[in-house]
Amino acid sequence: GQQLNQSPQSMFIQEGEDVSMNCTSSSIFNTWLWYKQEPGEGPVLLIALYKAGELTSNGRLTAQFGITRKDSFLNISASIPSDVGIYFCAGQLIQGAQKLVFGQGTRLTINP
Amino acid sequence: EAQVTQNPRYLITVTGKKLTVTCSQNMNHEYMSWYRQDPGLGLRQIYYSMNVEVTDKGDVPEGYKVSRKEKRNFPLILESPSPNQTSLYFCASRTSFAGNTIYFGEGSWLTVV
Numbered sequence: 001g002q003q004l005n006q007s008p009q010s011m012f013i014q015e016g017e018d019v020s021m022n023c024t025s026s027s028i029f030n031t032w033l034w035y036k037q038e039p040g041e042g043p044v045l046l047i048a049l050y051k052a053g054e055l056t057s058n059g060r061l062t063a064q065f066g067i068t069r070k071d072s073f074l075n076i077s078a079s080i081p082s083d084v085g086i087y088f089c090a091g092q093l094i095q096g097a098q099k100l101v102f103g104q105g106t107r108l109t110i111n112p
Numbered sequence: 113e114a115q116v117t118q119n120p121r122y123l124i125t126v127t128g129k130k131l132t133v134t135c136s137q138n139m140n141h142e143y144m145s146w147y148r149q150d151p152g153l154g155l156r157q158i159y160y161s162m163n164v165e166v167t168d169k170g171d172v173p174e175g176y177k178v179s180r181k182e183k184r185n186f187p188l189i190l191e192s193p194s195p196n197q198t199s200l201y202f203c204a205s206r207t208s209f210a211g212n213t214i215y216f217g218e219g220s221w222l223t224v225v
Contacts, residue, residue: 006154033214042116042202042216043155088154099170100145100214102154 006089006103013079014111021087021106022073029091032065032072033100037086046087047074076108084110114139118203118217125193125224133188133220135203141215142208144186145170146178148199149219155202161186162208193224 006023013019023032031050035043047058049065049072056063062075072091076083089103116137125131137144145160147170157170161180175197177189186205190197203217 003154009152040218042204042218044216045213048213090155099160100157101171102147102156104152104154 004089004091004101004103006106008106009104010107010109012109012111015079015081017079019076019079019083019108020073021089022071023089023091023103024071025091025101026070027091027093028069029093029101030069031092032063033090033092034061034063034072034074035088035090037088037105039085043088079108079110081110081112084108114215116203116205116215116217118201118220120220121218122221123223125222127194127224128192131190131193131222133190133201133203133222135186135188135217136184137186137203137205137215138184139205139207139215140183141205142183144180144203144205145214146176146186146188147202147204148172148197149202150199158188158201190222193222195224198222198224 004023004025033048034046037043047056047063052069053067054065060077086105086107088105091101119134142163146158147155149155156172158176159178161167167178201220204214206214
């Protein structure tokens with residue numbers, strides 16, 4: 001099946017640093033989603049992107065839908081300890097469709 | 113409170129012993145899905161359902177069955193579990209409207225020995 005290439009797989013940073021992660025695909029997606037998963041819980045939606053070139057913020061989080069529709073990035077500014085978790089990108093070929101393809105995840109660890 | 117509830121949360125079972133993981137949502141959502149999460153592979157869709165009695169295969173359906181007899185429930189059935197089905201399983205639901213949030217359950221850790 002299709003898969004998104006998400007990088008990096010893991011990050012170890014100091015509190016206060018900025019974080020950047022991205023996803024790429026050989027296929028075009030019409031929706032890009034970013035999720036965060038904390039231990040013992042299911043993924044929770046952070047940001048949804050619906051248009052190529054769209055740049056959306058949610059507090060300290062900023063995500064962009066690549067112009068080519070084949071990539072997206074997520075930035076976290078001024079990281080804090082509660083940002084720890086696994087971040088997943090996900091793409092939908094058709095908006096509103098059931099099919100959702102996930103990246104492999106980026107595990108974020110923060111040293112206080 | 114909007115919820116997707118999975119049971120059991122943790123299970124250790126033996127190869128070949130049929131098991132069912134239940135999933136229930138209280139949001140009257142049309143769409144429900146099952147995913148498995150494995151290290152380095154992210155979440156992969158097993159089966160999905162677009163409404164009652166409408167189900168279809170996802171990316172990794174082999175070894176699994178589902179049913180959707182009621183809108184709120186979407187059980188995942190492993191008829192003859194094997195060790196390669198040891199994984200973390202998530203049920204998810206959402207409405208049929210584009211852009212609506214997908215709600216995930218808390219996950220079910222399944223170990224097949």
